[in-house]
Amino acid sequence: MSYGNQKLIVSPTLVIVPAPASGTTRNAFAVFDYLKKAFAYYPCETLHWMTYFRELHSFREARRAHPHCPYETLCAEIDDLVEAGFLITEEEYNGPLYGAYRQNWKWDLTTALFHFTVTDNDFHSEQDASEIVAEKVAHMPQPPLAWANAGPAVMLPPIPDSVNEPLYSTIISRRTNRTSTAHPVTSQQLGKCLFAGLGITGEVETPSGWLPLGVTPSGGARNPFEAYVIVRRSAEISPGIYHYSAFEHSLGRIDAELPDRLSHFFANQEWVDDMSVIVVLTAIFERTMWKYEDPNAYRVILIEAGHIAQNIMLAATDQGLSACPTAALSHTGLRELFGLEEMTHVPLYALTLDKPLPYPDRIRAGKATHQVKVET
Numbered sequence: 451m452s453y454g455n456q457k458l459i460v461s462p463t464l465v466i467v468p469a470p471a472s473g474t475t476r477n478a479f480a481v482f483d484y485l486k487k488a489f490a491y492y493p494c495e496t497l498h499w500m501t502y503f504r505e506l507h508s509f510r511e512a513r514r515a516h517p518h519c520p521y522e523t524l525c526a527e528i529d530d531l532v533e534a535g536f537l538i539t540e541e542e543y544n545g546p547l548y549g550a551y552r553q554n555w556k557w558d559l560t561t562a563l564f565h566f567t568v569t570d571n572d573f574h575s576e577q578d579a580s581e582i583v584a585e586k587v588a589h590m591p592q593p594p595l596a597w598a599n600a601g602p603a604v605m606l607p608p609i610p611d612s613v614n615e616p617l618y619s620t621i622i623s624r625r626t627n628r629t630s631t632a633h634p635v636t637s638q639q640l641g642k643c644l645f646a647g648l649g650i651t652g653e654v655e656t657p658s659g660w661l662p663l664g665v666t667p668s669g670g671a672r673n674p675f676e677a678y679v680i681v682r683r684s685a686e687i688s689p690g691i692y693h694y695s696a697f698e699h700s701l702g703r704i705d706a707e708l709p710d711r712l713s714h715f716f717a718n719q720e721w722v723d724d725m726s727v728i729v730v731l732t733a734i735f736e737r738t739m740w741k742y743e744d745p746n747a748y749r750v751i752l753i754e755a756g757h758i759a760q761n762i763m764l765a766a767t768d769q770g771l772s773a774c775p776t777a778a779l780s781h782t783g784l785r786e787l788f789g790l791e792e793m794t795h796v797p798l799y800a801l802t803l804d805k806p807l808p809y810p811d812r813i814r815a816g817k818a819t820h821q822v823k824v825e826t
């Protein structure tokens with residue numbers, strides 16, 4: 451009994467669902483703690499403890515309240531739930547994980563369930579991923595990846611791609627090119643990319659005060675993103691880890707050691723190790739949560755990451771660089787690297803920056819002709 455005389459309570463982040471019928475009542479339901487990502491099956495009887503410990507009780511109180519339950523059974527069942535992390539002590543309930551969650555997480559259960567469940571996922575190795583796709587291609591037709599109009603359609607004027615229309619020429623040239631020429635990214639290049647994504651260009655007066663306006667739209671002008679910048683090669687900036695303040699348009703150095711290899715923060719994608727700079731977009735959830743407590747706000751934040759990233763990619767392209775996006779992150783690893791302690795400060799999306807080699811041969815420009823479905 452590691453908990454001694456401490457009072458116990460059921461974890462506030464449990465979901466309980468019926469298990470698939472298997473002809474036995476041993477595994478009647480499944481319990482999942484989404485904050486710890488702990489999962490187990492239990493028989494029906496265990497539901498009783500989940501109900502009893504919705505309020506704080508010590509083991510002694512539990513024993514007194516269950517005079518017909520043999521002592522050994524009581525010990526074994528409660529110990530098992532404590533060990534699995536589904537019953538926690540009062541101290542843990544009020545501690546840094548559950549206490550912070552109860553105090554700071556304003557969105558509902560479904561959002562929390564999704565968010566914490568997809569935090570720190572396991573990713574396939576590149577080889578496993580290619581084998582899985584090869585297997586799928588062989589056995590499962592994929593859905594059409596673009597739709598064409600059939601019959602009478604209003605043809606729109608062609609998009610100009612000449613240098614006289616630099617916006618469109620940049621949009622058309624953007625490509626995820628994961629090769630590197632070990633280019634020392636200049637502070638001018640980096641500054642333009644960061645400004646294009648996160649720059650603050652004004653403010654607006656609202657009932658909740660003056661709010662920042664930026665180069666990309668933000669739901670409710672809540673400006674939920676900050677950027678952390680890992681510099682490996684730069685003409686003027688020393689290698690290290692920095693916070694980009696859009697407010698000042700400055701890089702503040704963080705007191706953290708620059709790891710030799712960074713790919714383990716990015717699902718072991720080896721191409722990341724070659725890149726000169728990595729920009730990690732980090733959401734500060736409470737900025738948006740403060741105003742919007744409905745779970746759609748979570749979706750808004752994810753959408754905003756896309757706006758910011760696209761502008762960074764276009765600014766990179768415009769300067770002869772490639773910005774490669776990746777959402778395959780080790781969230782906790784990056785939070786530790788950047789010294790982010792709040793669970794609502796979440797690295798969500800990253801872009802590498804470097805001058806790439808020319809495109810590989812298998813990329814061709816122009817319209818897609820494969821995987822197109824003609825709408826009728």
Ligand SMILES: Cc1cc2nc3c(=O)[nH]c(=O)nc-3n(C[C@H](O)[C@H](O)[C@H](O)COP(=O)(O)O)c2cc1C
Pocket residue numbers: 624625626627628719775776777778
């Ligand atoms: C949200 C998002 C996440 C991505 N994550 C990865 C990734 O983890 N690794 C990777 O190599 N590419 C990643 N990509 C890049 C895509 O593979 C790439 O955009 C796609 O192949 C199309 O190529 P293009 O960007 O040149 O148009 C991601 C793209 C997006 C939009």
